[in-house]
Amino acid sequence: MDFSEIRALDERYLAQTYGRYPVAFKGGKNATLLGTDGREYIDFGAGIAVNVFGVNDEAWKEAVIRQLNAVQHVSNYYYSEPASRLAELLCERTGARRVFFGNSGAEANECALKTARKYSFMKYGAGRSKIVSLKDSFHGRTLFTLTATGQDAFHRDFGPFVPDVGYAEPEMASVEREAEGACAVIIECVQGESGVNALDPAFVKALAAFCAARDLLLICDEVQCGNGRTGTLYAYEQYGISPDIVTTAKGLAGGLPIGACMLFEKTKDVLSAGDHGSTFGGNPVCCAAAVNVISRLDEPFLCSVREKSAFLRSELKAIGGVDGLTGLGLMVGLSVRKPAKQVAAECLGRGLLVLTAHDRVRLLPPLTVTEEEMARGTEILKEVLE
Ligand SMILES: Cc1ncc(COP(=O)(O)O)c(C=O)c1O
Known part of the structure; x- marks a missing residue:
């Protein structure tokens, strides 16, 4: 054609x-x-x-084809080696304790936001469901992640939105004003869609300390800035912080659809059977591709x-x-x-x-x-x- x-x-x-x-x-x-x-x-x-790895990377293609020649999809009712191996790799490399797999960045963030609300509800009951996001952020196109996206241009025509989401400037006074009734703060260490702006390290450190003191979950959206892009496996490593949830997608499988929501110590057991799911989440071919990617990003x-x-x-x-x-x-x-x-x-x-x-x-x-x-x-x- x-x-x-x-x-x-x-x-x-x-x-x-x-x-x-x-x-x-x-x-x-x-x-x-x-x-x-x-x-x-x-x-x-x-x-x-x-x-x-650009296009036509031989080792990546070989990993994908090997899995395609075995089995291309299994339902999440059954165990699957590529998903288990990938989750192990991600946990070993980051210190995360468990991983949920979806198919995109938006789904990874959707999982993170739902997990944050459930964490807080289980521990503190109602009245603490607010998500604080930053102005100029981008977190996806599903209704919850679109609501969490701090840019009015994306909101036009799609309301009403998910309640209890607030937007702060990337400065502590503004975050503190928005934090009343909140369960989590979501940030991108490097905001990609709004002009490639790396957050100020002093702000991110102060934010992490504030979140830890108030038991607000700190969610790092590494959908765009993760997977080696900034010169470390994940960008938050360069900020010296320990997030409670890290989401990633885009480069994770090097060209096949995947999203991962990495749950650290506080959040590792929040989700239980039936809480969340995705038909294609953890697809063996995508996970085999991601195992190839993550094991080469040494x-x-x-x-x-x-x-x-x-x-x-x-x-x-x-x-x-x-x-x-x-x-x-x-x-x-x-x-x-x-x-x-x-x-x-x-x-x-x-x-x-x-x-x-x-x-x-x-x-x-x-x-x-x-x-x-x-x-x-x-x-x-x-x-x-x-
Ligand atoms: C930081 C960030 N979060 C989330 C998303 C949404 O990812 P996806 O398009 O895979 O749903 C993007 C996409 O550009 C992004 O840059």
Whole structure:
């Protein structure tokens, strides 16, 4: 099928929920994608932080195919080795005590928010069901996670919302004002969708201490900033805090749908049989893919992510038209003088895929991006921005 046929079918049959760029892909290797137009594109988006090893990674494909050749799905009424192995790996690497698997970031967060309410209800009874979220946060598109998303633009048209959710500025006085009747605070250490903003470490530390003192659960949403993206397995590690729940998705299975809600000591036994579930949650193929991802994100690999980040950031800093860099590791926000959407469109025209977040250009390349791919990509950004 050529591109115009693909686009015509999309426009006719798909719900038009996405503003798409005019391109489709048919293959590629690592951070270099091949378009249906026969052109190569350097990929600084990785399917929004999903393809941690880029495309066509041989070891990842082998792990997926091995599981496909065994069994592609089992119901959660039965035990499953890939889910058990993945949960063990995640617990060993993070100190979490149990994991619930769903299929997306929103589902991981939905599980976290439900767990927080049940924890509090079991311990303190009614009147403590409020969730405090931060302004400019993004937590998903289900009604509870959309409510917890602190951006009015996403709320239009979909009310009424889930009651008892409040929004604080990322500063302690504001959190304290919102904390009356709360059971949990949910944060992204690096807010991705609102412009790649890393939270201030002093604020996060003070927040963690405040939550611990009041028995408010601290939930770290690592859907976008987790799985090696910032140079540590999870970004909260760099803040020196111990969350009660960590959620993740996107890069966890390297390109297959999965979400994980990691429950630490306080929350490990909150959910019991029948409380929560998902038909595809813990799917063996997705879990086998995630076992491959997590077992390869070891210290030498994470060190290479930090080195790549240093290289990419120094190349980007040298570009005229870049006013500032934000984020952590290979999660980069660029403040630019041209409108970010225009930059993304012009980059595409020259063979580079970038993302945007509010008025920033957002870069989330595969964690295996090579120096050559980074150099080719930054050269295109230079042409567009200077
Ligand atoms: C921080 C964060 N949380 C949650 C989500 C929702 O994830 P999903 O689209 O997989 O439901 C996203 C998606 O961008 C995200 O960036």
